[in-house]
Structure formats: structure tokens, C-alpha cells
Amino acid sequence: MDALSLVPFYWQVAMVFIFGSIIGSFLNVVLYRLHTGKSLAGHSHCLSCGHNLTALELVPLLSYVGLRGRCFSCRSYIPARYFLVELLTGCLFVTVWLVFVGVVPILLAWLVVAALVVVAVYDLRHFIIPDELVLALLVLALAQNGYYLWLTNKSWLVVYNLLGAGLGAAFFFLIWHFSKGKWIGFGDVKLAFPLGLLVGYVGVFSMIALAFWVGAAVSLLLLLGQHLAKRGQLPLRFRRYQLTMKSAVPFAPFLIIGFLLVWLWQIDAIALLTYGG
Numbered sequence: 198m199d200a201l202s203l204v205p206f207y208w209q210v211a212m213v214f215i216f217g218s219i220i221g222s223f224l225n226v227v228l229y230r231l232h233t234g235k236s237l238a239g240h241s242h243c244l245s246c247g248h249n250l251t252a253l254e255l256v257p258l259l260s261y262v263g264l265r266g267r268c269f270s271c272r273s274y275i276p277a278r279y280f281l282v283e284l285l286t287g288c289l290f291v292t293v294w295l296v297f298v299g300v301v302p303i304l305l306a307w308l309v310v311a312a313l314v315v316v317a318v319y320d321l322r323h324f325i326i327p328d329e330l331v332l333a334l335l336v337l338a339l340a341q342n343g344y345y346l347w348l349t350n351k352s353w354l355v356v357y358n359l360l361g362a363g364l365g366a367a368f369f370f371l372i373w374h375f376s377k378g379k380w381i382g383f384g385d386v387k388l389a390f391p392l393g394l395l396v397g398y399v400g401v402f403s404m405i406a407l408a409f410w411v412g413a414a415v416s417l418l419l420l421l422g423q424h425l426a427k428r429g430q431l432p433l434r435f436r437r438y439q440l441t442m443k444s445a446v447p448f449a450p451f452l453i454i455g456f457l458l459v460w461l462w463q464i465d466a467i468a469l470l471t472y473g474g
């Protein structure tokens with residue numbers, strides 16, 4: 198009996214969620230200051246008027262809702278991204294905590310999802326995957342494999358995982374090479390390696406297949422949305438996205454969704470095809 202088991206279950210979930218959303222608010226700072234030469238320290242402030250945020254305005258999620266998405270001082274809009282990153286990180290922290298109880302050291306799993314939130318949002322905004330995050334994920338993936346090795350003493354498993362991750366990355370390298378970087382970027386090639394290492398050799402194929410399926414489904418929905426927009430059946434705010442089949446679509450978010458489906462729930466792409474169809 199540890200101290201935590203005396204706390205009711207829903208309170209534990211709430212605490213993990215609050216913790217995750219606080220981390221999410223830190224990730225927003227990382228996302229804003231990454232590659233801008235700004236340090237992570239220093240006061241958070243409004244991007245429009247420079248008003249220093251008070252303690253109340255730094256409360257994750259609630260401050261955004263309370264302020265209705267506007268700066269308290271100048272009333273200019275705060276990007277919804279800030280709220281969504283906090284919400285997403287809170288939800289992912291709870292999910293990881295529920296799934297990985299006693300399987301992977303929870304701190305390691307939380308660090309992995311925190312890094313992935315930054316990768317996904319950064320790629321969506323800038324079409325770039327920062328190398329330092331890929332490197333951080335590689336260290337975490339090696340640590341997870343080291344932990345399994347220590348638990349099971351199966352060194353062949355780590356060798357297989359390294360080979361599987363290498364094959365996955367090699368597959369992405371070929372796509373990158375033959376599409377001349379149009380379908381995926383070289384960052385995706387690099388990202389595939391640590392993610393492959395984390396899901397292990399049994400999961401690499403499913404991770405890639407699911408990433409492409411989700412990517413194809415979302416691309417079709419976006420193209421459909423644009424078709425409707427051309428016919429004037431979509432609200433104006435969606436019309437600024439101009440997409441064609443050849444548009445560069447950031448692929449990392451799809452790779453990460455594929456990764457999470459396999460890493461968290463061991464979803465098997467072949468079984469889905471065989472039994473689901």
C-alpha cells in the first residue's frame with residue numbers, strides 16, 4: 198500500500214491530468230522559444246502588448262477559458278493552439294499513466310509523449326522536425342530498451358528492435374529519396390528510428406501502415422473540405438488552406454498517431470485488415 202492508493206481513483210486521474218496540462222503549458226513556452234535564440238527562463242508575456250502574465254493568467258486551460266481566449270490587457274486573441282496543447286498533453290499524460298502502469302517507468306513514458314507533442318505541433322507549424330527532439334527521443338528509446346534488457350535479459354530483443362527501427366527508417370528514406378522529399382521530409386526519416394525502437398520490431402510495420410492510413414484519410418477529408426469550400430458550402434475561415442494532391446503535408450503528426458496506436462494499445466495493422474474487413 199503506497200500513499201497514492203489511498204487517494205480515490207478519479208482524484209488520481211484529475212491530479213495526473215492537471216500535472217499534464219501544466220507540462221503542456223511549459224511545452225507551449227518550448228514551442229514558442231525553440232530555435233528563436235530565446236531562453237526558456239524569463240517572464241511569459243502577451244505577444245501583442247508585452248503585458249507580463251500574472252500567476253492567475255498562467256493557470257493552464259482555465260485562464261484561457263476565463264479570458265475567453267483574449268489577452269487581459271489588450272484584448273487581442275491568444276492562439277487556440279495554447280489551449281489545445283495543454284488539453285492534449287493533459288489527456289496524453291492520463292492515457293499513458295492508465296496504460297503503462299507498471300510496464301514502462303511512467304516518467305520515461307511521459308517524457309516521450311511530451312517530446313512528441315512538441316514534434317507534432319512544430320512540424321504542423323514549420324514543416325520541420327527539430328533534431329534535438331529526435332535525439333531526445335533516441336535517448337529515451339535506448340533507455341526503454343535498456344530497461345527491458347535489465348528486466349528480461351533478452352539481448353536478442355534489443356538487437357531485433359534496432360534492426361526493425363533501422364528497416365523502418367530505411368523504408369522512409371526510400372520514400373523520401375524517390376519522392377524527392379515531396380511526400381515526406383528527411384526529418385520523418387530520422388524520427389522513424391527512435392519511434393521504431395520504442396514500439397519494437399513487432400510494431401514497426403503496424404506503426405507505418407497506420408500512419409499512412411490515417412494520413413490518407415485526413416488528406417481525403419481535407420480535399421473534400423476544399424471541394425465543398427469551392428462550392429461555397431464551407432465557412433470562410435477554412436478557405437485559406439489551399440490544398441492539392443501534391444501539397445506538402447506535415448507527416449510527423451500521422452507517424453506519431455500511428456506510433457501511439459501501436460505503443461499504447463499494440464494495434465496490429467495486419468489483424469485489422471484480416472478481421473476488420
Ligand SMILES: [Zn+2]
Pocket residue numbers: 243244245246247248268269270271272273
Ligand atoms: Zn496583450
